[in-house]
Amino acid sequence: MNPIIVFTKPWQCSLSELAEKLVRLGVDGLELPVRPGYPVNPENMAQALPQAVKTLESYGLRIYSVAGSTTREMVSACGDAGIPLIRVCERIDMKIGYQASVEKIRRTYAALVPALEKHMVTIGLQNHCGFFIGSAIGSLDVMREFEPKHVGIVLDVAHCALAGEPEVMAIDIAWPRLCMLNLKNVVRKQVGIDADGAASWSIYWTTGEEGYASWGGTIADLRSRGFTGPICLCAEYSNPAGKGDLAGDAVEPLLRQDIALVNRLFAR
Numbered sequence: 001m002n003p004i005i006v007f008t009k010p011w012q013c014s015l016s017e018l019a020e021k022l023v024r025l026g027v028d029g030l031e032l033p034v035r036p037g038y039p040v041n042p043e044n045m046a047q048a049l050p051q052a053v054k055t056l057e058s059y060g061l062r063i064y065s066v067a068g069s070t071t072r073e074m075v076s077a078c079g080d081a082g083i084p085l086i087r088v089c090e091r092i093d094m095k096i097g098y099q100a101s102v103e104k105i106r107r108t109y110a111a112l113v114p115a116l117e118k119h120m121v122t123i124g125l126q127n128h129c130g131f132f133i134g135s136a137i138g139s140l141d142v143m144r145e146f147e148p149k150h151v152g153i154v155l156d157v158a159h160c161a162l163a164g165e166p167e168v169m170a171i172d173i174a175w176p177r178l179c180m181l182n183l184k185n186v187v188r189k190q191v192g193i194d195a196d197g198a199a200s201w202s203i204y205w206t207t208g209e210e211g212y213a214s215w216g217g218t219i220a221d222l223r224s225r226g227f228t229g230p231i232c233l234c235a236e237y238s239n240p241a242g243k244g245d246l247a248g249d250a251v252e253p254l255l256r257q258d259i260a261l262v263n264r265l266f267a268r
Helices: 015-025 045-057 072-081 098-119 136-143 157-163 167-177 215-225 248-266
Strands: 004-007 029-033 062-067 085-088 122-126 151-156 178-183 185-193 199-206 231-233
Touching (some): 004 062, 015 248, 045 072, 072 098, 122 178, 157 167, 157 178, 157 185, 167 178, 215 248, 231 248
Parallel strands (some): 085 122, 122 151, 178 231
Antiparallel strands (some): 185 199
């Protein structure tokens, strides 16, 4: 049975408070942001990450991955804490162009291979729309030369939908390297007219039942393939008032809906 986990970006509370929220939500664990402003951050992670693992384990929760960065220090901290996966998104710098950006990413990963091997940690490259590696095929292009135990794919089906990459095709492309699935959903909303009279659009993050990506089709395909990795609910929902994303308590009703949907689709 797949672990159902939550990316805890919407909450910048203490780890004990966070754990209590996750227990109430009935999930198996989490993806922990290791970012400035959070209890575990790049400045304190060497000491704080192993302690976070212990705190969350005391509530029956496991940290399956961190949202972090591709540094030796991050790899070492995750290895020491027993966390197997570092999820990253990789930007494309149009000042140097797509191919040069990809080569730069590959050089970064190649330099980390000894640390990844030593600490038994995997970089999980997540596809992301815009000026990023944006699709399953783009992710595979970056990492062909690396072993799957060193660099894998975190497939985000909402970003696949924005890229026009059908979920089942994306899963088939990613399958030999698929280490985690991200579930969120998305639509585009017209927000105005530009100076040339053309429609302008924004991305709007919504619940699993309302967006472009088919969660049902995604989960059915994963079940048919026997995928056993974690399913991460990203808890990303746009603020209906148009002021960024929802955070804190405002996220929980929508997240509960999505957790219930995933449980129905898996018939847990």
